């Protein structure tokens with residue numbers, strides 16, 4: 473018999489203790505936090521699956537890079553190492569570091585957004601959408617129809633609806649559409665990958681209208697792994713080659729290094745257009761820092777460059793993607809409604825099917841996330857009507873999100889298989905008791921990105 477277990481391709485050198493709490497303590501903690509898991513202290517969480525962003529464990533080489541970082545204000549060696557790593561990967565001309573992804577978004581949409589503009593994406597992430605809307609532009613989501621059916625097993629559910637994009641471009645043209653974006657993997661659609669074919673066709677379509685094509689590249693390596701393992705004709709090519717091909721179709725990209733950069737902070741904007749780069753650097757100097765550090769310390773740039781090299785390691789990606797699939801398989805076997813097939817960085821529970829008795833305006837995803845915390849100290853994140861639902865500005869009518877999901881995002885290189893087995897058991901336990909879970913109502917909320925700070929009350 474051949475050996476089948478895919479192991480973590482690293483061993484652990486430094487450990488952080490986890491603090492156990494009782495159910496009674498967790499009930500009190502959650503009530504004090506206004507029933508919002510963003511308000512809970514991390515030390516009161518046992519398994520923290522709130523996000524895969526900025527939560528990676530760095531390698532010994534990355535930590536060594538922190539000591540080796542060049543902290544010169546201008547022209548630091550660490551910047552040139554970083555710039556080379558990003559150029560080798562993306563082939564793009566101007567590499568502009570930022571302190572994280574949304575800072576790159578802010579700069580890009582300050583220049584290209586504005587009233588009357590519309591910016592399509594397969595699905596915008598919340599900060600991308602917020603930065604577009606803050607500029608006065610409209611953010612348009614164009615997911616494929618299959619993305620809205622959680623139980624449907626199909627490859628590349630993260631793709632963009634190309635026919636829908638073509639209709640939009642025909643109608644609005646380059647006067648109103650300053651760029652088209654593609655998010656890989658599609659975070660707001662359950663971390664589903666985008667195929668190379670789709671990236672290529674969207675790029676060609678954009679260029680036929682003279683519109684620049686940008687990639688939101690936070691999870692480019694995970695996307696490239698899916699392309700390698702699922703797209704016909706790609707198995708024989710390396711993840712690096714596939715990622716390079718993906719970027720070759722783009723005129724620019726933004727990236728939060730807090731995901732596939734394997735760092736705790738960092739991001740960048742990369743573009744080919746000289747004029748756009750000049751404008752971006754001018755804003756950067758005012759808001760982030762000098763163009764060779766852009767809001768980061770030299771040591772951060774060093775760790776980021778190293779992370780970009782490590783993340784394309786195929787033993788790492790095989791383990792990474794398998795670790796998510798492992799949890800999805802176990803939950804699915806237990807009858808728990810889970811988004812299928814497994815995505816790249818997270819497990820997404822389908823709260824609509826999990827809690828059919830809780831209607832969208834009572835926020836089933838939020839209620840489920842709270843129940844998981846009470847049950848096992850697991851912190852997850854609602855990606856549903858708290859995050860994306862709206863009240864119609866004219867009628868006040870509630871408009872729910874397209875899907876009510878709960879995301880269990882898996883930090884990179886942090887948790888082991890037994891942590892995941894514990895998560896599976898806790899979700900199973902909550903599923904067994906699902907009939908007793910009630911919805912929530914919002915007590916107070918801010919005008920934008922309400923999921924971060926709103927407070928709730930169980931019904």
Ligand code: F0G
Nearest residue numbers: 523525572573574597599659690728730
């Ligand atoms: N784009 C995507 C697809 C993202 O997932 C994120 C962040 C950003 C942009 C913004 O990057 O956080 O560095 O400013 N996503 C995190 C998450 C927060 O939990 O999914 P950032």
